[in-house]
Amino acid sequence: MNSMQLVPVARTLLRAHSARGARPEELAEALSAGKPRRLEDGVVLCREGEPSDILYVLLRGDVRVTRNDSEGTPRELAILSAPALIGHMGLVDGSARSATCTARGDTGLLALDAPTFRATLGRPDGAGAALRHLILASLIHQLSTANDKVRDLIEQAEPAPSAVPAAKKRRVQEDDVLKLAGVLDGWSVDTSDLDDDIEFVEDEDSRRTREARNRNR
């Protein structure tokens, strides 16, 4: 994909993560190694527990992030709006997908496979530095947001199960823990209040595929 088309996406991603020292043009160059993908509403992008082999950059639309609770019931962790990073943790540390991601509406993404991601991450140039700085800013954000959430949880929680609940105190629930895990896994960056005007430009291959699919319906 043309890196110039990705500059607004790169700029918003860097702003959303408060990343310093990275230039949008260079991050756009790093992301341009990805292949465009389009998903229709309800299509599953990745499933919890599967190997992590692709980093996705959400360019357009929303993705619903869910994780199964201890009884196997899917619980919603977040709704990600474009632009967002999806699946970077697994590529960084080799862990399996921590959640299931499903397209909400018509969704456009860029897919960077693991070899491309790792090669770009090791590049001694501006594009490599921009991707490293974005990932580092995201990891720092994940840790510091989790820290804040833990402090909130401790503040709200009952001191002991047997104690009479004080005003505004409550029992910690599994949902709290799932959401905390979601924060640590990087599902908490919100770009919805950033007002950058991002226009997703469909590439020629995707357009032909979509038109062919519509004709065959």
Added chain:
Amino acid sequence: MSIEKLSRLPMFRSVPADALADLLQRAPAQRHPPGTILFRQGDEADDAVLLVDGLLEVSVRTAQQTRAVGTIRPGEVAGEQGLFVRGGERNASVVVRQPSLTLRLTPGLLLAGRQNPAVVAVEQHLIATLARRVRSTNLAIQKAWKEEARLRAAAAPPPGAPTFRDRLMSLFGMR
């Protein structure tokens, strides 16, 4: 400081000597006696240090007390938030515990040195370190929650057993 000393750090083992020499030139080594405060909690975060030799202690101040929450050993970076996140504050203090040798890392150094394999190695090392920290924190929280669920399911939880809240406080250095 010699390049040999720097090249003994695991992150620099495959980095060419000329790249390490360039890093040393951009980030001159600094020696610190015990007791030196390198970072103070609440201060603006705009740089970090790579510990080459010595020992640093990380502490967190709460309304009630100041508590040591960890140590930094040679080959580790302290204060990395200041390098990659705009407008952040130090979330902990860092004090020198044993005579220490550090390299000061700044956003300007990372920008100017991004073609230097030594700088790339520092950043890749940090990505791996932070990812491990994220994963181990997550595992510890899940483990604490499983213990809590086991206690809740028990007909009569043992009196005085730590709650999930207690475990979180302990995990995050709040008690």
